Amino acid sequence: MIQSVIASKEVTRHILKAFGLHASKRLGQNFLIDADIVHGIVDAADICPGDRVLEIGPGIGTLTQGLAEAGAEVTAVELDKKLPAVLAKTLEGYDKVRVVQGDILKIDIQTVMGPGSFKVVANLPYYITTPILMSLLEQRLPITRLVTMVQKEVAERMTAVPGTKAYGALSVAVQYYAAPRIVLDVPPQSFIPAPEVDSVVIVCDVREKPAVEVKDGQLFFRIVRAAFGQRRKTFNNALKTMGLEKETIGHILLKAGIDGQRRGETLSLAEFAAVADAVGQ
Numbered sequence: 001m002i003q004s005v006i007a008s009k010e011v012t013r014h015i016l017k018a019f020g021l022h023a024s025k026r027l028g029q030n031f032l033i034d035a036d037i038v039h040g041i042v043d044a045a046d047i048c049p050g051d052r053v054l055e056i057g058p059g060i061g062t063l064t065q066g067l068a069e070a071g072a073e074v075t076a077v078e079l080d081k082k083l084p085a086v087l088a089k090t091l092e093g094y095d096k097v098r099v100v101q102g103d104i105l106k107i108d109i110q111t112v113m114g115p116g117s118f119k120v121v122a123n124l125p126y127y128i129t130t131p132i133l134m135s136l137l138e139q140r141l142p143i144t145r146l147v148t149m150v151q152k153e154v155a156e157r158m159t160a161v162p163g164t165k166a167y168g169a170l171s172v173a174v175q176y177y178a179a180p181r182i183v184l185d186v187p188p189q190s191f192i193p194a195p196e197v198d199s200v201v202i203v204c205d206v207r208e209k210p211a212v213e214v215k216d217g218q219l220f221f222r223i224v225r226a227a228f229g230q231r232r233k234t235f236n237n238a239l240k241t242m243g244l245e246k247e248t249i250g251h252i253l254l255k256a257g258i259d260g261q262r263r264g265e266t267l268s269l270a271e272f273a274a275v276a277d278a279v280g281q
């Protein structure tokens with residue numbers, strides 16, 4: 001059984017008080033206080049001794065401790081300038097943990113992580129969940145698995161299937177690069193302070209190759225954005241917003257085998273790919 005001493009209400013309160021810290025709303029700070037959830041995340045990440053892990057936003061080291069106890073070599077990137085000194089104390093003795101102060105959206109992750117594949121594990125700050133996830137996936141970093149705590153509603157969008165209300169550009173983008181699944185429900189009481197939303201842990205197994213083959217990835221995403229830009233429009237009309245002529249659209253749809261009267265939000269990744277390749281020709 002791994003030790004996760006920091007993951008309790010008492011210890012977290014004690015650490016915050018001892019260092020004169022106040023959870024910053026601006027930085028999305030909600031500290032985990034539930035050891036079962038820490039164990040659930042470590043299990044979902046399938047950590048084996050020696051696994052290299054990038055942790056985003058270690059806070060006071062709650063999840064970091066769980067990862068280090070399981071034998072991971074953790075590089076933890078934290079934006080809050082006050083926290084590295086705190087982490088040096090709370091994680092004293094864990095010599096496989098390295099804390100890097102910086103903004104995950106600005107640092108060069110490849111340089112920080114060095115050569116070789118790694119996993120990403122994080123209790124993400126909710127104010128920038130989507131930009132962080134998209135940036136990690138779009139950079140095509142050698143990430144094998146991404147395990148993150150996210151707002152339930154965001155996870156539902158990430159895993160949504162065509163034709164549902166939650167299906168959108170985020171679903172297509174995440175599923176293009178990875179296979180996402182929700183593994184754990186996490187109530188607000190598992191954090192200090194308790195967030196106003198429900199949370200879940202999501203596992204994304206990153207694909208070696210995108211889910212669908214397309215000749216031009218940028219064009220694929222332009223079409224996806226056009227399709228979801230005005231959800232109530234038919235796909236026919238959505239393509240018009242890309243500046244395509246009626247006749248050209250007719251040819252494209254015929255070639256891709258798509259009925260232009262359908263709404264864009266009903267198209268699968270494979271169908272978007274067929275359209276992108278037809279537009280590109």
Ligand code: SAM
Nearest residue numbers: 027030031032057058059079080103104123125
């Ligand atoms: N991992 C800790 C836990 O589970 O208790 C803290 C999680 S808290 C939800 C999010 C953490 O991300 C905070 O420590 C916050 O300071 C940090 N953070 C916010 N924005 C960041 C950014 N752009 N880059 C790196 N860390 C960030």
